[in-house]
Amino acid sequence: MNTRRVAVITGASQGIGAGLVEGYLSLGYAVVANSRTIEPRDEENLVTVAGDISDPQVATRIIETAIDRFGRVDTLVNNAGIFIAKPFTDYTQEDFDAAISINVGGFFHITQKAIADMLPRGLGHVVNITTTLQENANSNVPSALASLTKGGLASAVKSLAIEYADRGIRVNAVSPGIIKTPMHAEENHEFFAGLHPVRQMGTIDDIVRGVLYLEQSPFVTGEWLHVDGGQSAGN
Known part of the structure; x- marks a missing residue:
């Protein structure tokens, strides 16, 4: 019997x-990693499984790959997401559709399939990567569409954690501040740093x-862990 733990990570x-x-x-852990542009590795x-997580068929393929290749899914990290910072009235239909399909649809389809695999073993963990801005808005960063979608993921944490608490499946979230990644140009780092109390x-x-x-x-479930340089405490 394969007892090696297996993690599925989106936006990887x-x-x-x-x-x-x-x-x-x-x-x-063994890892199944997904993104639209991820390089093939086996x-x-x-x-790796390339594909757009907003497509339910891609979600199915990711979980099937984990089961076929490693026998199970123990952890799902819903990291894939998009952040569009615009004044609310400037959002387009395309912006809305993209945020809903990736941030919400992507989470929904793969999480359903992952939990379905976890249930027979009575063991599993789901982690959603959200944003502190959905709890603590900042006038310097208009983010209503992120709050609408990533905020939905944050709310689902409590609901799913309680639904599956007595069946061995934990559900948590990490709420980041602004992180140094390739999506943030270096010339903007000083401005972004100033948005955090630290x-x-x-x-x-x-x-x-x-x-x-x-x-x-x-022993931790239903938790939002803030890794945000103090943003959630105030600004």
Whole structure:
């Protein structure tokens, strides 16, 4: 019987997602990594699945790959997402459709399939990567569409955690501040740092440590772990 733990990570080609892949590998997990542009890899402990997570068929393919290749799904990290910062009245129908399909649809389809695999074993963990802005808005960063979609993921944490608490499946979230990743140009780092009470941006390692803390804390469920430089406390 295969007892090696298996993690599925979306949005895994760069930035936080790529850091999470390395973090779970360092714990001895096998990893199935997904993004639209991820490079093909099929190794002893790592396989990649390219595709748009907003497509339900891609979600099915990711979970089937985990089961076929490694036998199970123990952890799902819903990291894939988009952030569109615009004044509310400037959002287009295309902006709305993209945010809903990726941030909400992408979470919904793959989480259903992952939990369905976890239930017979009575063991599993789902982690959603959200944003502190959905709880603590900042006038410098218009973010209503992110709050609408990532806020939905944050709310689902409590609901799913309670629904599955007595069946061995934990559900948590990490709420990052603004993290140094390739999506943020270096010339904007000083501005972004100033949006945090600690006056610095977070790092990919900060988020990875937060997720791995939750992974290794079996008594923690229904939790939003803020890794946000104090944003959730005030500004």
